[in-house]
Amino acid sequence: MEKFANLTPKEIVAYLDEYIIGQNEAKKVVAIALRNRYRRLKLPKEIQDEIMPKNILMMGSTGVGKTEIARRMAKIMGLPFIKVEASKYTEVGFVGRDVESMVRDLVIASINLVKEEYRLKNAEDIEKYVLDKIVQKLIPPLPKGASEQKIEEYEKTASKMKMRVEKGEMDSLKIEIETPKRSLEIDDSNMPAEFIKVQETIAKVFVTSKENPRKEVTIKEAKEILKIEASEALLDMESIKQEGLKRAESSGIIFIDEIDKVAVSSKSQGRQDPSKEGVQRDLLPIVEGSVVNTKYGSIKTDHILFIAAGAFSLSKPSDLIAELQGRFPLRVELDSLDEEALYKILTQTKNSILRQYEALLGVEEVTLKFDEEAIRALAYYSQKANEKTEDIGARRLHTVVEQVLEDISFKAEKYQGEVVSITKELVKEKLEEIVANVDMARYIL
Structure with missing residues (x-):
């Protein structure tokens, strides 16, 4: 940031x-x-x-x-x-x-x-901590008094294993690790100041009275769990709080x-x-x-x-x-939104609702194509709905676009691999009757 x-x-x-x-x-x-x-x-x-x-x-x-x-x-x-x-x-x-x-x-x-800033600054140290911990679980440590040759062989094996873990080649393998202790979290947002420290003392008693539970997890899961442990171990939490x-x-x-x-x-x-x-x-x-x-x-x-x-x-x-x-x-x-403003919201804003739907249906290999006149019609009917019912501004665009695309979204597999054009006629067919009927518009849009 x-x-x-x-x-x-x-x-x-x-x-x-x-x-x-x-x-x-x-x-x-x-x-x-x-x-x-x-x-x-x-x-x-x-x-x-x-x-x-x-x-x-x-x-x-x-x-x-x-x-x-x-x-x-x-x-x-x-x-x-x-x-x-x-x-x-x-x-x-x-x-x-x-x-x-x-x-x-x-x-x-x-x-x-x-805390997030500190994590980013110490990302390399945290990553090293996590890899070392996982490799220690995968390769048993050498006995005391091992020869230099054994130590050299061990370090080469550990280095290769670390690379494989880092690349994700071992993610599906399971290892047993200690999971972090869970603190007793109580909502103290309305708690009088004199009780906050009492609550923290009670929470510490609950936490310290138990050993860290051991759990068998995949290496992929272990990476995330150990990141939390690494943050606690490597970061100065008191300085972060201050x-x-x-x-x-x-x-x-x-x-x-x-x-x-x-x-x-x-x-x-x-x-x-x-x-x-x-x-x-x-x-x-x-x-x-x-x-x-x-x-x-x-x-x-x-x-x-x-x-x-x-x-x-x-x-x-x-x-x-x-x-x-x-x-x-x-x-x-702030100004109320007219039809032109609604049109610009659909076409000029970064990651607009139209781009969002294009991306969502793109997951199903459906290519949405909005005609210029169709976009104008979406803005027009949104403005009319705002006039006839409660004026909810740009939020109306979400309900209007959803109404037009509902069937296509529901039957996405039918349009897989196709380009689906959203035309002015389709928008009119889906919205004109609803917007004209105030009671229906209030209920649906």
Whole structure:
């Protein structure tokens, strides 16, 4: 991920353009926010502490690209990143996940990110460890006091065996190895800080009280099991945890989707859900900056970047509590998708849904060919379905394309070795009646 750390805002937008059509303002705001993460870390420590992240609120109907922008952000950053849904959290005192658990999830994601970087840096050592362990199982060690000739012969045999194992020639052969101890994993996302260490102590008792179980596995399976053992043996896990905690604190990003689901609309009648406003009030200190205890240590949230997103179809941003609104100073509204935008999503995005289906059916030796007019028709009927039923944006393309290709996909063996053309007439035949009938469209599409 290091190669992405120094991307300029223009380069970030160019990357996002490969996957997301339009939404230039949202891409620009996000790109600047990402670049500012890099800029801040290059400054002296005393200035770093003063520069707070400018949190972002993205507004727009479902399927216009809010979540996709977040998903692609995770792909291009060497920064700790998680996506959560606000609707999954409850006020403290209610049954469910409390909002502090999102910070704990970020720490875990950050540690996993650092661990993977360390694994890549130490890939050669890990590979050597695995090969040596397997060869030791395949060739009995020499007795003490063996002659130099025997030692030389042993080393030649071991070298040849190592090459065969490395090439995969021995993958089907079975050997007996010790499998790693399984730690007692308990979800501590809602556990009070004072109980986290108690839980870890109990888990250690369970783990250390048992010997490593021995198991007969193929060499192919052994390679994967021994990689885990090698990582534990060769990597400094304590340093990895501390680095992960540090990165989460200084450059972590939390994307909170469905923030509108915890807004309390002023238009709604009757009794309000007391948990909604409670979630906002619990979220406020985390976004403002507070200390959250995790099993890896405490973390300050002052410099975590929060990006919230919501459709705001039944509420509006002003329905959030005023203090929380103030913590999201940057606001961007995403455009609804028209027919032309849907057409571009089908034709111009990298790994578009059409390319995905071409690849999937290619496995069955079926060659799909989409006529230009057919693609235009897919965009047209998707837009009509969005107008007549709920507007779900680009997600409608998935149901529409699936409806057109369903029979071909089901009977793929019938078309093996053939080129199957998707024409405008076929699209019309499959979709026109459904889209015309609102009730049917609501049920099928």
